Amino acid sequence: MSSNDNWTEIAMNMKFKVIGAALATLVMSGCASMSSDECMTADWTAIGYEDGSRGYTTDQFSKHRKACADHGVTPSFTDYQAGRERGLEEFCQPGRGFNVGASGGRYYGVCSVNLEPDFLDAYNAGRHLYTLESNVRNASSSISSKENELKQIDEDIRKKEAALIASETTIEDRVLLLADLKKLSERTGELANEIENLYEERARHRLELENYQAAVANYGY
Secondary structure (H helix, E strand, O other), rough: OOOOHHHHHHHHHHHHHHHHHHHHHHHHOOOOOOOHHHHOOOHHHHHHHHHHHOOOOHHHHHHHHHHOOOOOOOOOOOHHHHHHHHHHHHHOOOHHHHHHOOOOOOOOOOOOOOOHHHHHHHHHHHHHHHHHHHHHHHHHHHHHHHHHHHHHHHHHHHHHHHHHHHHOOOOHHHHHHHHHHHHHHHHHHHHHHHHHHHHHHHHHHHHHHHHHHHHOOOOOO
């Protein structure tokens, strides 16, 4: 490749990145806010590049086309696809695949056959990390929920015990209160066991996560 070709390639990449950054918000909204002037003056190569760098399928172009059709404008699919292919080259890198998987993002099979194997390996590694982190978060959430329930039951027990010994409480009400207290006491025991099991479960998940984090640190993503 000649020196002029090198400078042309650099200039084109800079153009894509600068224009793409300016259009990021617009692209994320699916061009729903594009005015007639915006549709008429849009750089579809840059928009395609931005969509490709986000791993979007060509369905995204359909959204752009529908938005601009309201203004009587037909986007250039040729320009869009040219930009999108360049964007996909950026997206379909192992590091990006790992980040997408680790954030819980989805992959829509947009990478080329020569880039997809390494991308998928990294994506699956990141996805497994996300799963392990989710296991810890879910266990913590369950613990918090059950501990809050336990606190509420303790408060209910105190109120019912106070009502049980109140002078104005009738015999019939005391019978009902005793039945309620029995149920609440049983639920307290169940919750205590469930919370203990969840703490043990979370500890296992944390150990799995820590071991995997140590392993994945060597992957170079």
